[in-house]
Amino acid sequence: MNPVITCIQLDIKYGDPTVNYKQVEEKITSAIKSEKSTIIVLPELWTTGYDLTRLDEIADEDGKDTITFLSQLAKKYNIHIVGGSVANKHKNGVSNTMYIINNKGEFITEYSKLHLFKLMDEHHHLIGGTEKGLFELDGMKCAGFICYDIRFPEWIRAHTSLGAEVLFVVAEWPLPRLNHWKALLLSRAIENQCYVVACNRAGSDPNNVFAGHSMIIDPWGTILAEANEDPGVITAKIDVDKVKQVRSQIPIFDDRLPEYY
Numbered sequence: 293m294n295p296v297i298t299c300i301q302l303d304i305k306y307g308d309p310t311v312n313y314k315q316v317e318e319k320i321t322s323a324i325k326s327e328k329s330t331i332i333v334l335p336e337l338w339t340t341g342y343d344l345t346r347l348d349e350i351a352d353e354d355g356k357d358t359i360t361f362l363s364q365l366a367k368k369y370n371i372h373i374v375g376g377s378v379a380n381k382h383k384n385g386v387s388n389t390m391y392i393i394n395n396k397g398e399f400i401t402e403y404s405k406l407h408l409f410k411l412m413d414e415h416h417h418l419i420g421g422t423e424k425g426l427f428e429l430d431g432m433k434c435a436g437f438i439c440y441d442i443r444f445p446e447w448i449r450a451h452t453s454l455g456a457e458v459l460f461v462v463a464e465w466p467l468p469r470l471n472h473w474k475a476l477l478l479s480r481a482i483e484n485q486c487y488v489v490a491c492n493r494a495g496s497d498p499n500n501v502f503a504g505h506s507m508i509i510d511p512w513g514t515i516l517a518e519a520n521e522d523p524g525v526i527t528a529k530i531d532v533d534k535v536k537q538v539r540s541q542i543p544i545f546d547d548r549l550p551e552y553y
């Protein structure tokens with residue numbers, strides 16, 4: 293069955309997990325009815341936004357509340373959830389962590405943002421991850437990335453050279469760099485001949501106006517769905533066989549010459 297993927301482009305309430313849990317539950321419930329989604333994707337730091345100076349108070353202890361919350365929704369609606377990311381407080385500090393939950397409500401894996409974004413002060417408040425973000429959903433080889441990560445093509449290639457076919461990107465990407473967002477996502481899809489599912493946030497916080505423009509792009513670089521700057525959802529049905537087709541039409545993975553790079 294071809295997955296139907298919905299990105300929820302949320303206007304995150306700054307520093308207020310209670311409000312954000314409530315609005316995510318409402319948005320998922322309504323997307324299930326209107327979009328018939330099988331996979332839901334949320335944006336970056338959706339419980340707190342970039343309220344980094346209050347993380348001690350509002351970060352989620354080992355992601356426990358987030359995992360419980362997403363598991364219940366995943367099971368109730370029989371959906372996989374690529375759970376954006378949340379501020380995850382653990383014994384070594386706070387990470388910007390994505391949780392993947394399957395449609396039985398089971399925790400699959402987590403990925404913590406590798407590249408911290410200094411322009412938004414992440415390096416003062418967060419610690420970077422160390423592990424790759426590979427996982428499988430319904431037999432599809434997937435990988436998770438968080439916002440600034442998309443500026444590092446070598447990090448993305450480290451996943452696609454291990455077989456990733458669908459890249460999930462979750463973000464809080466500001467409006468002044470909207471042209472970078474679109475060009476980088478299209479480039480990552482075309483150069484890796486894979487699906488890119490990118491969920492950004494909408495709205496603003498005390499320091500930034502965000503770009504929206506969540507996008508779902510196929511392995512040929514065709515945009516299947518794109519949001520505008522407002523809160524909302526986008527949905528597309530994907531066919532993972534298209535990855536193999538494009539990779540056999542222009543076989544860049546066979547033609548690479550890493551000994552020269």
Ligand SMILES: NC(=O)CCC(=O)C(=O)O
Pocket residue numbers: 336409412438439440441443463464465466469472
């Ligand atoms: N939240 C982020 O990582 C933002 C990255 C960003 O804005 C960029 O230009 O890169």
